[in-house]
Amino acid sequence: xxxxxxxxxxxxxxxxxxxxxxxxxxxxxxxxxxxxxxxxxxxxxxxxxxxxxxxxxxxxxxxxxxxxxxxxxxxxxxxxxxxxxxxxxxxxxxxxxxxxxxxxxxxxxxxxxxxxxxxxxxxxxxxxxxxxxxxxxxxxxxxxxxxxxxxxxxxxxxxxxxxxxxxxxxxxxxxxxxxxxxxxxxxxxxxxxxxxxxxxxxxxxxxxxxxxxxxxxxxxxxxxxxxxxxxxxxxxxxxxxxxxxxxxxxxxxxxxxxxxxxxxxxxxxxxxxxxxxxxxxxxxxxxxxxxxxxxxxxxxxxxxxxxxxxxxxxxxxxxxxxxxxxxxxxxxxxxxxxxxxxxxxxxxxxxxxxxxxxxxxxxxxxxxxxxxxxxxxxxxxxxxxxxxxxxxxxxxxxxxxxxxxxxxxxxxxxxxxxxxxxxxxxxxxxxxxxxxxxxxxxxxxxxxxxxxxxxxxxxxxxxxxxxxxxxxxxxxxxxxxxxxxxxxxxxxxxxxxxxxxxxxxxxxxxxxxxxxxxxxxxxxxxxxxxxxxxxxxxxxxxxxxxxxxxxxxxxxxxxxxxxxxxxxxxxxxxxxxxxxxxxxxxxxxxxxxxxxxxxxxxxxxxxxxxx
Amino acid sequence: xxxxxxxxxxxxxxxxxxxxxxxxxxxxxxxxxxxxxxxxxxxxxxxxxxxxxxxxxxxxxxxxxxxxxxxxxxxxxxxxxxxxxxxxxxxxxxxxxxxxxxxxxxxxxxxxxxxxxxxxxxxxxxxxxxxxxxxxxxxxxxxxxxxxxxxxxxxxxxxxxxxxxxxxxxxxxxxxxxxxxxxxxxxxxxxxxxxxxxxxxxxxxxxxxxxxxxxxxxxxxxxxxxxxxxxxxxxxxxxxxxxxxxxxxxxxxxxxxxxxxxxxxxxxxxxxxxxxxxxxxxxxxxxxxxxxxxxxxxxxxxxxxxxxxxxxxxxxxxxxxxxxxxxxxxxxxxxxxxx
Numbered sequence: 041x042x043x044x045x046x047x048x049x050x051x052x053x054x055x056x057x058x059x060x061x062x063x064x065x066x067x068x069x070x071x072x073x074x075x076x077x078x079x080x081x082x083x084x085x086x087x088x089x090x091x092x093x094x095x096x097x098x099x100x101x102x103x104x105x106x107x108x109x110x111x112x113x114x115x116x117x118x119x120x121x122x123x124x125x126x127x128x129x130x131x132x133x134x135x136x137x138x139x140x141x142x143x144x145x146x147x148x149x150x151x152x153x154x155x156x157x158x159x160x161x162x163x164x165x166x167x168x169x170x171x172x173x174x175x176x177x178x179x180x181x182x183x184x185x186x187x188x189x190x191x192x193x194x195x196x197x198x199x200x201x202x203x204x205x206x207x208x209x210x211x212x213x214x215x216x217x218x219x220x221x222x223x224x225x226x227x228x229x230x231x232x233x234x235x236x237x238x239x240x241x242x243x244x245x246x247x248x249x250x251x252x253x254x255x256x257x258x259x260x261x262x263x264x265x266x267x268x269x270x271x272x273x274x275x276x277x278x279x280x281x282x283x284x285x286x287x288x289x290x291x292x293x294x295x296x297x298x299x300x301x302x303x304x305x306x307x308x309x310x311x312x313x314x315x316x317x318x319x320x321x322x323x324x325x326x327x328x329x330x331x332x333x334x335x336x337x338x339x340x341x342x343x344x345x346x347x348x349x350x351x352x353x354x355x356x357x358x359x360x361x362x363x364x365x366x367x368x369x370x371x372x373x374x375x376x377x378x379x380x381x382x383x384x385x386x387x388x389x390x391x392x393x394x395x396x397x398x399x400x401x402x403x404x405x406x407x408x409x410x411x412x413x414x415x416x417x418x419x420x421x422x423x424x425x426x427x428x429x430x431x432x433x434x435x436x437x438x439x440x441x442x443x444x445x446x447x448x449x450x451x452x453x454x455x456x457x458x459x460x461x462x463x464x465x466x467x468x469x470x471x472x473x474x475x476x477x478x479x480x481x482x483x484x485x486x487x488x489x490x491x492x493x494x495x496x497x498x499x500x501x502x503x504x505x506x507x508x509x510x511x512x513x514x515x516x517x518x519x520x521x522x523x524x525x526x527x528x529x530x531x532x533x534x535x536x537x538x539x540x541x542x543x544x545x546x547x548x549x550x551x552x553x554x555x556x557x558x559x560x561x562x563x564x565x566x567x568x569x570x571x572x573x574x575x576x577x578x579x580x581x582x583x584x585x586x587x588x589x590x591x592x593x594x595x596x597x598x599x600x601x602x603x604x605x606x607x608x609x610x611x612x613x614x615x616x617x618x619x620x621x622x623x624x625x626x627x628x629x630x631x632x633x634x635x636x637x638x639x640x641x642x643x644x645x646x647x648x649x650x651x
Numbered sequence: 652x653x654x655x656x657x658x659x660x661x662x663x664x665x666x667x668x669x670x671x672x673x674x675x676x677x678x679x680x681x682x683x684x685x686x687x688x689x690x691x692x693x694x695x696x697x698x699x700x701x702x703x704x705x706x707x708x709x710x711x712x713x714x715x716x717x718x719x720x721x722x723x724x725x726x727x728x729x730x731x732x733x734x735x736x737x738x739x740x741x742x743x744x745x746x747x748x749x750x751x752x753x754x755x756x757x758x759x760x761x762x763x764x765x766x767x768x769x770x771x772x773x774x775x776x777x778x779x780x781x782x783x784x785x786x787x788x789x790x791x792x793x794x795x796x797x798x799x800x801x802x803x804x805x806x807x808x809x810x811x812x813x814x815x816x817x818x819x820x821x822x823x824x825x826x827x828x829x830x831x832x833x834x835x836x837x838x839x840x841x842x843x844x845x846x847x848x849x850x851x852x853x854x855x856x857x858x859x860x861x862x863x864x865x866x867x868x869x870x871x872x873x874x875x876x877x878x879x880x881x882x883x884x885x886x887x888x889x890x891x892x893x894x895x896x897x898x899x900x901x902x903x904x905x906x907x908x909x910x911x912x913x914x915x916x917x918x919x920x921x922x923x924x925x926x927x928x929x930x931x932x933x934x935x936x937x938x939x940x941x942x943x944x945x946x947x948x949x950x951x952x953x954x955x956x957x958x959x960x961x962x963x964x965x966x967x968x969x970x971x972x973x974x975x976x977x978x979x980x981x982x983x984x985x986x987x988x989x990x
Contacts, residue, residue: 431981459984
């Protein structure tokens with residue numbers, strides 16, 4: 041199959057396209073557009089991978105899908121639709137996760153170019169490593185609202201996706217969430233934690249009850265409450281929230297009275313907290329604001345109306361009962377997973393967040409707004425995706441033409457810059473960070489932790505979450521002693537032992553590798569008594585500046601980083617943001633010769649730190 | 652001017668347009684839903700614009716084309732299935748256009764623009780023209796302008812493309828982000844939090860007609876100083892419009908060699924006429940202008956589609972008045988010509 045009409049491209053490019061094989065990872069907003077462009081241009085051999093299925097809210101931009109396709113595989117439907125544009129193309133669709141043993145280095149090696157059209161960092165990191173290992177050029181794309189970018193990643197030529205530290209996930213101190221919320225997002229985070237406590241996977245870091253170990257509260261009158269009821273873990277000693285709720289048969293009034301009455305009164309007893317803050321007001325179930333209000337005229341979407349506290353309580357009751365029913369219908373031990381698109385789950389979080397907001401004198405939000413914040417929605421639109429995908433395929437053509445050196449990153453700006461540019465290419469390829477713990481010739485990273493407290497299990501999650509490995513194996517450098525094996529059962533018996541107990545000490549180095557990613561990194565252990573969990577230490581550790589405010593608004597997102605600790609800490613990526621983007625930023629103010637600054641911001645789920 | 656339709660959005664609309672409403676707001680979506688758009692020229696670029704505009708959720712889109720679908724169309728025009736070669740391009744595109752968004756009314760017109768009266772064009776809120784000659788573009792632009800209707804045009808030649816917009820006298824709102832220090836209470840000694848507040852300001856943009864933008868006096872010192880900035884994309888457009896005028900067609904991939912020679916000759920003429928610096932318009936720019944490259948159509952179609960959304964929703968500053976995509980540098984920029 042040839043690039044379809046001779047003469048559109050010069051002979052060299054026509055030939056190169058005719059012999060090419062392309063992998064597209066992701067069949068969402070950008071993936072659909074890329075696939076269309078490839079097929080129309082006459083790229084003869086394409087594979088597309090996506091594990092997702094089609095949702096109604098995709099249809100405003102993922103134009104290869106129509107209403108009748110809702111619920112079906114994105115990859116498969118994208119393939120079928122694209123074939124109708126040009127039946128002479130060979131497309132293989134995989135309804136699958138790209139992070140799988142089926143797509144190893146040799147799989148990646150068969151492609152001339154890999155094009156990423158992903159919506160999450162974990163998969164981007166993984167494909168980055170696979171392309172580095174396979175030495176295949178990767179075109180990385182993303183959009184957020186009106187903005188977007190296209191970036192080439194090629195081993196030995198450019199920086200890789202992980203060369204620059206990413207903005208950390210937004211996090212809030214646990215005591216802010218549990219004791220002293222001051223913004224709507226604090227109440228939303230609390231409400232999502234409450235959902236998990238009652239119906240989801242119970243996580244001790246997501247406790248929703250008053251935190252008596254709050255350093256601010258320590259040593260005050262609340263201490264009396266502490267000694268009476270508290271335990272050393274800082275949690276009020278009582279049954280788990282879930283079993284307590286089950287005992288009451290999820291009785292809405294009882295749950296309400298505990299969460300929004302008793303617990304608040306308990307917080308009030310921690311008097312130090314309220315010396316400089318407005319104290320919260322406990323609520324009483326049958327006397328809630330807005331009870332007797334006449335319905336007010338509302339223009340706008342129904343979801344954009346802010347419910348009264350009374351209405352929130354009603355929704356709380358009805359969603360509780362629906363969720364309990366759902367939970368009961370599942371096999372013993374199973375749990376619900378919070379999903380912004382599940383009506384009851386979203387209703388529950390809206391109601392609880394608003395009731396709590398009212399208690400703490402925080403403005404109430406509509407279900408529409410809370411959905412954006414709780415679901416990390418970065419709005420995506422057809423036009424920005426079309427532009428970015430178009431640029432990506434033009435870049436792919438340049439690579440095939442042998443002009444890879446010209447394929448600098450291109451940014452689609454939400455508004456033109458001072459030079460009137462809407463698409464801004466960088467002047468030069470961005471060189472790799474020589475200290476990158478992924479693409480450097482000898483990758484190395486430090487891991488600061490308390491060896492006396494960190495268990496092998498924690499270490500595994502540090503490798504998985506911090507270093508984005510899928511199945512890490514670790515040996516002690518120089519000794520060859522296997523500390524951690526990805527083979528089930530081989531090292532599991534050590535899971536609860538601390539690093540010290542298995543003989544690891546300060547300064548010792550582990551060789552950690554992931555077979556699937558063909559990635560090995562040397563990890564130096566650094567003893568830090570104060571470190572409660574773990575954090576990565578890279579030589580290039582310079583604090584990341586906070587993202588420009590302008591960028592935040594342009595993204596229409598409420599997240600981004602906030603100039604916190606720059607190191608990718610023990611963050612737990614839960615749901616990924618569901619937009620087609622996570623990276624946007626570029627700094628092109630003055631023409632200078634220094635390497636362009638660039639920053640990635642991510643809308644990501646919140647993480648609660650223990651305090 | 653598109654009037655805001657006071658009718659509330661249905662649940663189906665709210666669901667389908669959820670993500671874009673989160674970006675541009677409900678008000679914009681209501682305005683979009685009331686807008687009637689005409690798209691002239693069902694080539695690759697026309698199809699891209701149609702896709703973007705239909706997905707945005709306008710009231711109606713009319714596809715106007717009097718040409719037959721050819722094989723060469725198929726490598727950028729995805730709205731027409733391959734088995735409809737020989738049929739009218741607008742009619743061949745209807746079915747897929749409808750499938751993109753069943754909530755949008757799709758109609759067709761198969762007459763040539765030359766056989767349609769001015770009042771035909773002014774029944775639409777926005778007219779987007781592609782694939783026409785300069786003289787046809789100017790006529791439709793003037794008709795729209797006289798009735799205060801928005802006019803956009805553009806073309807893609809190979810990998811290169813441009814857009815022109817005449818939104819006449821355009822009012823819009825723009826969100827400006829401001830920083831505000833936050834204090835929670837009089838005794839709040841905690842670090843003062845900074846809050847970003849976005850406020851909406853009303854703005855106005857005045858446009859000029861296409862003929863002004865295309866008849867710029869390059870002897871004027873202000874214009875000459877622009878040459879120093881060095882992007883020749885405006886002149887590439889001039890050369891290609893001239894080619895179309897003289898030969899009544901676009902450069903043909905099957906005559907790549909001959910047509911390149913013609914383009915280079917026209918380039919030399921224009922350089923002479925406008926006293927442009929030698930080598931200002933490099934040969935390479937005129938070698939990638941054959942057919943319609945799908946990626947470039949997507950890029951220009953994306954820009955034009957977004958400008959239609961801005962024109963209708965009256966939100967965010969629209970480009971005034973020309974946009975160019977220079978594929979050699981992969982740069983896309985906006986410049987004002989003719990004012």
